[in-house]
Amino acid sequence: MTRNPEILSINCTSCGAGLDVLGGGRVVVQICPYCGSELDVQDNYRTLRQFKGLTRPKTPFSIGMTGALYGVDFTIIGLIEHSERWGGRFYTWIDHQLYSPTHGYAWLTLEAGHLVFTRRHRGPGWISERAVEISEYPPIVRVNGERFVYFETTTSSITYVEGEFTWRPEIGEQTTTISAMSDAAMLGFCTTGSERESYRSIYVPRKTVEDAFDVQLDQKPFRVHPLEPFVAGPNYGFVLFASCVFAIICLFMSFVFASRTGEDVLGAHVLTRADLPAEITFPLEADSQLTRISFSADVRNSWAYLDLELLDPDDTPVFLAGRTIEYYSGRDADGSWSEGSRRANLSFRPERTGDYTLTVDVPDQGVWTGPGASSVQSYPFNQLMINVRSGLSSSLWTLALAGGFGLLFLLQFGRKWLHQRARWSGTDWVDED
Template sequence: MVQGSLARPVRSETGPRDMTRAADLSSINCTQCGAGLGVLGGGRVRTHVCGYCGAVLDAQDKYRILTSIGKRDHPFSPVNIGMTATIEGADFTVIGTLGMIETYRGETWRWTEHQLFSPTHGYAWLSYESGAFVFTRKLRDLPSPMWIGAAQVERAESPPRARLNDGHYRYYETSTARIDFMEGEFNWLPELGESKTAVTLMSREAMLSYSFSRNEREVERSILIPTERICAQLGIDPATIRVTEPHPLTPFKPLKDEGFLRLALLGFAAVALLLTLALWILPGDRVLNVDRVPVRDLPQTYDFTLTSADQLVRVDLQTDVSNAYALFSTEILNAAGEPVVEGLRAAQYYSGTDGGERWSEGSRRAHYLFRPTDTGVHRITLDLEEAESWQGNHSPLSYVTISVRQKVTTSLWMGAMTVLFLLGALALQGRYALYEKRRWSGSDWTDED
């Protein structure tokens, strides 16, 4: 939809005309049907459209009949002429209603725009669409650049941007709307079917519209008014307002203490990461190290003594396997001769050259991790179950080094906590990312390949 209004200064065929009328005038009778009409818009009202018969009256020439639009269906809006509200510190009265329509690629959008009048701040607009109330005023301080037209958007390689004293704006859409209904007072002469094109940019809190019609162009700023606040001002029951589609200016609703929670999660993640690294680099106490045992001498049995049963024991096997794999069997008995570890571990490593680039995969290492049942002398037996080279033209491996360490700490759980804390922080950040994606989903800007 077009954010903004079709309002423009009135001009006669000979130039600008003086728009004044009796300041104390409070009501008139329609000069076509005789119905009583309230006069609410001040001395610069140009046109008064009768809501009963559709007569378009010249408010500056004794309300003579200019034309008639006939009796037309009133567009839905909870806002009625005569309602009052205080917006941005100024008291406004609803003086006129326009029914707007926009069609594009077979789709149609309808909304209402209500002209407002303030004795101290002049004229503005309050539009209503899909349960959202948007307040629009003409800018006094022009943005930079001062003008962006539809042709400039078509030629742009990236979304056009503008700067105003309240922030930066990025291109959102170009749209053309026309008048389909009108009633009440206006500070210009509206016509059914009259259209306006607007290039709209958006910041976090407002929309900036460069709008132009056949004879005039304006720059306007629009903001979203909270539903409960404007309903309280206008005397509307907010329970009757149904939001069918969130407005792009709908503010982000963070969770309670979301900012603190995000920082806390990142802090916990940092602490958990440091603890993970500390646990990972703690070596434990070495209780056995047998270097380069020839595989032809396997199986071999070695004794080692454990002094603690409260922490983990790690058994490492390191080989020189190359373009091959080797499968080792291991058995560890405790001081009572009972097996505490029985299993198989494989070491496999492959490398080569492909297209001039070297590659490798696998590992020459294997390990066991177990919690002992008691202290004392333990016995490990290691054997090579099988080994096979990739191409079968060389020996798969020649030796294996055996290392046993006790009092080993594991960083697995602390690492998992790090990941969980980070995921929590990312989930909170993701809420805002999804909000921004939805907010800009209605933009008509597309990046061409």
């Protein structure tokens, strides 16, 4: 027999408590929240059995609450608490069964402060435990063009029941669920005894549920849920695209600036040790472009410290500076090695047009005669070559801008990447080498 659709409330046939009838014609049992009695809806609410000693889980939702989700008015008609032991810890979640006279049955699940909306999936596709065990790669299911990748296998037990249900739940009843996830949804392939069902779940924003059911959720999510969508923000796409484009533009500008070789003002001017200290004069234009003075010496397992002074056309010092040129090489137990450089340089921007005078001296120098030295020469160096080029451009600032835009791009891209990584962190798939 089926339940009379005109019945809106009953009294529990075990304890006499008044119970609302909310769940539609497919309900087969109703479990009294007061005494735990399971009542047979199809047999005048005859008491079938009692679930004693159950502790009601903490949930902000109660049976009889109504709310609109995705444009459909639902009523909460029952709740089930599930528990799973994995990795030495217990995980619990609460399924709230929903009913709509026009759209049938659904679930609203509360797990670790997150909310998930689930409906039965009647489309194609199934992943079995055997398929997971023998697969070298995570099994994949495609449904209506959506790609679902294996996520995890769970075995949970029912620890609390209350309300109306379209089947007969049992305390301790175990369900094995194989989950596969896409970018926006999850398919659950559930096996309970000999029964098999498929479900499709999506994430529900907290505020959506609070507004729908007029409740306040005091539970704070402590991790990213596998179905939780990435919150990009209103300008995410623009910032991601713009930062990438500007980083490329700045890198190209840096390449252009760095490739400008300028022109020789003083080319390959050679000084011997006997010529030092020496003064060298060369003309420069005050064109706001860089001028680079380059030095190279034939040091070998030796070093030389250059004392440098540059005067402008008005004999005003432009700079007093020092540069060290050193180069060492040899062999040891690990083979040949070398370090240092035979070159040095400094750059500046001339502020006046005219003849500049560079004074060069080598007040300090030396030869290294350590063990393993490849060769030792009598003097630290024999000659010093000086070259002056003007009309150069610096790529420093455009490189800095490229780095800044690149960091902004990585920050935006990294936010999404980290979110995706957090979503998949709970998978139990392990790649075996």
